[in-house]
Amino acid sequence: MSAEERRESVVRAAITEFARGGYNATSTEVIARRVGVSQPYLFRLFPNKQAIFLAAAERCLEETRRVLAAASKGLEGEEALSAMAEAYQRLIVEDGEKLMMQMQSYAAVAAAEAAGDRAFGEPLRAAWERMWGDVHLALGADENETTSFLAYGMLINTLASLGFPADHRAWSGFHISSRPAE
Amino acid sequence: MSAEERRESVVRAAITEFARGGYNATSTEVIARRVGVSQPYLFRLFPNKQAIFLAAAERCLEETRRVLAAASKGLEGEEALSAMAEAYQRLIVEDGEKLMMQMQSYAAVAAAEAAGDRAFGEPLRAAWERMWGDVHLALGADENETTSFLAYGMLINTLASLGFPADHRAWSGFHISSRPAE
């Protein structure tokens, strides 16, 4: 298998593991095991652990952006909004990993920023901007609509992270059919 | 100093340290040092590290609830809404720690839930429910208003965590005067 293909499997494995464990509690060992490769080999593919995390986090945001863009393609206004909302809901329900990884990313970036490391968050801010731009376009370039849409998305993330069951009143205002798989 | 008073200082120190470092990257050593006490003594005051984290996380949510409740006291409708929004904004600007700690909490709970530990999140779900209830009452028991208010709050948390500067277009729709202290 080529190094490039291996890197791809590492990113996928990293998403799964970091999503559950967060940055610090996830060892490079478990990632390597999931890939089916020795632990030190990861450091031939990536310079260090942080780079693996970053690649995984970036991929998740990018995937989310892609899903939203695909859902709203050819639609506008109210239709685009509900299509994206439904797509995001489905994404979370069918693939809880992406949500968890997102939350871990935000926490990790916040920690890095607090520690004075501004470089770490850069690629994630860029990825967020791309997503913001796509949503903004899909919603007719209305900034309030865009902000509102993303706000609801972030609340969904929070409630799902906290583990509120789907029928809890904390979810009132949403129509989520089931919770993300664990 | 009494054990109860010490516990109080531990909670405050823990908020500061966990906010920057997250659960796993924060050693009990640095918390103890901040309190001005030996590391093993923490385990006389709390059963384990997780309990310290939980106490800190719970305190943060509770504080947020208290701030919102105080801001909306005696007001209703639109007035209550803008009073709470302003109070939340001020809370974040003046005390970025609380925000960071919140994000770390969500990530930690998500990880615990994914690992099958449903007990860890319980106190935080309860704290969130209390906050939800207060906001709900303040906004005239309108569930859509409540959900919307909290959604914007969570977006604020996300953007601040990602480290977007106050004048960035990601903040459009908000009127935040400055970013939280670091």
Add this chain to the structure above:
DNA sequence: GAAGTAAGTTATTACTCAATAACTTTGTTG
């Protein structure tokens, strides 16, 4: 002043983990 108790310490253990170095295998190509 003895005796108890609450607040605190030092020393230690058992463990985990990112990263480096040195070596080996597998496939390709002139």
Add this chain to the structure above:
DNA sequence: CAACAAAGTTATTGAGTAATAACTTACTTC
């Protein structure tokens, strides 16, 4: 087939860390 490179391994290190055990002050109260 020789020689090179890419993919991968085993062995190791050095640092950090939650938690336990055993010991020490300092204050109170009879």
